Structures are given as C-alpha cells and as structure tokens.
Amino acid sequence: MSDTEPTTTRPSAKTGTSPATTSSGGGSASQLVSDRGTTSIADGVVAKIASLAAQEVRGVAKLGGAVSGALGSVVGRLRGSEHSTAGVGVEVGERQAAVDLAMSVEYPASIHQVAESVRESVIDRIESMTGLQVVEVNIAVTDLVFPGQEDEGKQDTGRVS
Amino acid sequence: MATADASPVEVAQIAAAAAAGVPGVVGFHSGTVGEIATYGGGRRIEGIRLRPGSPPSIAAYLVVAYGQSLHDLAAAVRQAVAGALAEHAGPGFALVAVDVHIADLRAAGTQGAGP
Numbered sequence: 001m002s003d004t005e006p007t008t009t010r011p012s013a014k015t016g017t018s019p020a021t022t023s024s025g026g027g028s029a030s031q032l033v034s035d036r037g038t039t040s041i042a043d044g045v046v047a048k049i050a051s052l053a054a055q056e057v058r059g060v061a062k063l064g065g066a067v068s069g070a071l072g073s074v075v076g077r078l079r080g081s082e083h084s085t086a087g088v089g090v091e092v093g094e095r096q097a098a099v100d101l102a103m104s105v106e107y108p109a110s111i112h113q114v115a116e117s118v119r120e121s122v123i124d125r126i127e128s129m130t131g132l133q134v135v136e137v138n139i140a141v142t143d144l145v146f147p148g149q150e151d152e153g154k155q156d157t158g159r160v161s
Numbered sequence: 162m163a164t165a166d167a168s169p170v171e172v173a174q175i176a177a178a179a180a181a182g183v184p185g186v187v188g189f190h191s192g193t194v195g196e197i198a199t200y201g202g203g204r205r206i207e208g209i210r211l212r213p214g215s216p217p218s219i220a221a222y223l224v225v226a227y228g229q230s231l232h233d234l235a236a237a238v239r240q241a242v243a244g245a246l247a248e249h250a251g252p253g254f255a256l257v258a259v260d261v262h263i264a265d266l267r268a269a270g271t272q273g274a275g276p
Binding site: 032034035036038040041042044045128131 | 218228229230231232236257258261262264
C-alpha cells in the first residue's frame with residue numbers, strides 16, 4: 001500500500017481545514033462527510049455494539065425477553081447471522097443514539113448495579129466506536145436467572161441424539 | 162479517460178484487497194441478497210461498488226471487528242483504498258472518493274470469512 005498519498009483528511013466533524021462537500025446524507029445510518037468520501041455506520045451495527053457491550057457486563061444472563069429470545073434465535077438462524085440483536089432496539093440520529101435493552105439478570109446480583117454497569121458499558125462502547133452521543137439507555141429487566149439455569153433455553157428436546 | 166485505467170472489476174479487486182488489509186476489517190458485506198458487488202470478466206467482487214465520474218467514487222461495504230473506533234477504521238480504509246487505486250488503477254483514480262459503509266459487526270472470536 002502506498003504511504004505517499006495525500007489522503008490524510010480524517011472524517012472528523014470538527015476539522016475546519018478541509019472544505020467538506022455537503023453531499024446528501026440520506027438514510028438512517030449515521031454519516032460523516034469528508035472531501036474524499038463519506039463514512040456511514042448502519043443502525044444494525046449500533047445495535048450489535050449495544051448487545052455486545054451489555055453482554056460484557058457480569059451479572060447479565062442474556063439479552064431479550066423469553067419470547068423475543070426464542071424468536072430472535074430462529075430469525076437469526078434463518079438469516080444466517082451468527083449474532084442476534086434480540087432484546088436491543090436503537091434509534092440512531094445524525095449525532096445521537098438512544099438504546100432500549102431487555103435483559104435477564106443472574107440471581108443474586110444487584111439488579112440496579114447490573115443495570116447501571118450495562119448503561120455505562122453501552123454508552124462507553126457506542127461513543128468510543130461510533131462517535132455518536134448516547135442520550136439514553138433504557139433497560140428492562142425481564143427475567144431472573146438462577147445458577148445452573150442459564151442454558152435451559154438451549155437444551156435440545158431429547159428427540160434426537 | 163486514459164486507456165491506462167483499469168476495468169471496473171480490476172478496480173474493485175484492488176480496492177477490496179486494500180480494504181481487507183486494514184486491521185479491523187474482517188470481511189465484506191454484499192447486502193441482504195448479495196446485491197452489492199462488482200461484476201466483470203466472470204468474477205464477482207463482493208461489497209464493492211463503483212460510481213464512474215470525475216473524480217470517480219467507490220463504495221466499500223465492510224464487516225468490521227468489535228472494539229476500535231469505527232471512524233479511525235474508516236479513515237484507514239479510505240487512505241488504503243485511495244492510495245492503492247491511485248497507484249494501481251490508473252490516472253483516472255488519482256482523486257477517487259471512497260465511501261466507507263460499516264454494514265455489519267462481528268464479535269471477537271467469531272472469525273468471518275475473508276475475501
């Protein structure tokens with residue numbers, strides 16, 4: 001790869017040195033324009049970041065409610081995506097994002113502490129990775145999971161060996 | 162345009178190779194039904210689309226790894242692709258614009274199929 005190219009402009013919103021061409025920034029993806037092309041981040045990417053950031057927190061058993069979890073895994077399998085964003089809703093604007101999460105928590109963790117950690121983790125990851133400002137993270141704790149119960153939903157039904 | 166310019170599929174091939182070499186890029190995204198691709202010479206380059214013009218522009222639809230700043234990653238991809246095209250694709254691509262679309266994300270550990 002060439003290292004002599006003068007393409008040193010970064011897609012930073014605050015650089016006043018390069019005349020940013022104002023192209024039509026349509027679509028729901030967050031977008032930044034530089035004079036050498038645009039950068040866009042799909043909403044699904046923001047949702048996946050939120051999902052992964054939440055799952056990094058100890059005490060989170062899994063994301064999604066009981067129904068959305070089962071449905072989400074089926075849909076995920078049909079669509080061939082290895083990571084589902086079940087239980088995650090995002091609204092992405094030009095510079096800001098809002099996140100809604102549904103999750104189950106491991107017993108006997110403090111639900112409020114887990115929720116607060118999830119909020120911090122989600123905000124930190126989305127802001128550092130996308131530059132979007134996270135205005136709110138709404139968390140719904142839909143279930144409590146007891147030790148040894150975590151993988152119950154994944155168990156086979158015993159019909160095939 | 163000068164005759165030295167590469168064909169669309171060659172341009173896409175150069176761009177794909179350059180983008181794939183950037184750390185953090187784990188693959189290309191060809192859309193829900195595989196509609197994002199460049200065709201030519203019996204080949205199909207996924208996740209790359211060319212828009213002719215002067216200067217021409219090229220769009221890269223990427224699958225990226227979880228963790229780093231996506232804007233830094235996009236800047237690195239833009240620099241790598243623009244540099245490679247300016248060097249190898251002909252004089253028409255000296256000022257190519259590179260639109261980087263972060264289309265999907267992959268968690269660490271789940272390796273994606275490379276190009």
